[in-house]
Amino acid sequence: MEQGIPPDAPHPRDLVAGLEKGLQVIEAFDQERSRLTIAEVAVRTGLTRAAARRYLITLTHLGYMRHENKLFSLTPAVLRLGQSYLHSARLPRIAQPLLYRLAYSLGEAASCGVLDDRELVCVAAVSAGRLVSTTLQPGTRVPAYCTANGRVLLAHLPTDEVEKYLASVEPERITAHTIVHRERLALEIARTREQGYALVDQELELGLRAIAVPLRNFRGEIVAALNVSVHEGRMPLEAMVERCLPAMVKIQAELSALL
Template sequence: MNYNENAAEPEAPQARDLIAGLDKGLQVIESFDQERSRLTISEVAERTGLTRAAARRYLITLVHLGYARQVDKVFSLTPKVLRLGQSYLHSARLPRIVQPLLYRLAFSLGEAASAGVLEGDDLVCVAAVSGGKLVSGTLQPGTRVPAYCTANGRVMLASLPQPEVEAYVARVHIEALTEHTIVNRERLLLEIARTCSQGYSLVDQELELGLRTLSVPIKNFRGDTVAAMNVSLHATRIAGGEIVERFLPALLKVQVELAALL
């Protein structure tokens, strides 16, 4: 993930130091997604670039280890795969520090709150609290959503150098997930620039109809953006123009507290 827990960037490893089998096995796991949760050997081979024989061996191994199941000629992942994500959530410093403050934020406002980091071109949730209101299934640890149409995603994009932002906007597949989603690339660049200048992002029903989200960066003590956190609510509860006035001060207060801890 893009979040670096105060560690120096490691040098690129030599090819002889890498385990190709582990790399390919993880690719097989990642070939399953929300759209295709059940795959045949041929489909896995096509998605990963493996030969059919190699895909078969990896799938059989995953079944043997309990990470996948097979019904006839179709394979799917098992809940055991969640252990991989839980290992990060339980061991990484960022979720452990952020979660208690998110809990306090969510219940003080009576709305859901979450934190996320960039993973490739997507935003991955690393901590979340419902605040007693379930407004979206995307606000759960481990959930991956597009960065371009989410408040946390735009905050993270706004923290990147301008050439990286422009490269992202040029390459990412932009889909109109709702009638409100910004699909024009020039306008998206302007929204990311606006986020950078004002220090927060408000996204109104671009990811899901009815979902409004206000986000600010999470910074470490050096001022580097390491993640983003938001407050999310249903559009029927509060008018869009009131969200910033009502929720931004609370988000900024938590932002200051987190900067002293990271």
């Protein structure tokens, strides 16, 4: 092992630096920064201005970017990258029919999500005819700390990883109910680990309540989380545990046998 290279990391000569930097350019755009200049992309990616310009021109040529009045923005073609995952990954394909059964048996929305760094990414969802939240759509990303699926997945990380997460995360008060103090978040994550499910009340959106359980593969590894979301006016918190959790546990067992 060469000095400075982690044992599980690939050797630098095996990496394609151009691909890595091109993806960094795409990731520089987000909801707050949907249109950027060359200089702004350079700052956000750490590239030189000349290099940022070449990557932006290349991405524009490939159809992933558009250019207008010195401002660059992503095109819908970027969605192909996410669709490739949703169409090819086993988890969404296996989860979707069971989510459908769970959602329609309860008459509430159900979804499945995975952890990607500090965010919870929805990979499958069924609304059961109820539009509870626009975040319950495949491909949407939300903070992990204020979601039921996110808390479940954080709770089952190794202890040192949870500590690193809590030390580095900067919780935003999205609603008046959002838990933003690290000490209280640590307690909620510990509670989730102990009881086996997470219950989150209007921390991501006003009116949105959710309950989640972990999903294990056949080796017993946590690979995703399953949740049911309801509008607070339809179901009190206590009823969510009593009514939703038993049905979720059944689907949890079925999915774990298939993953």
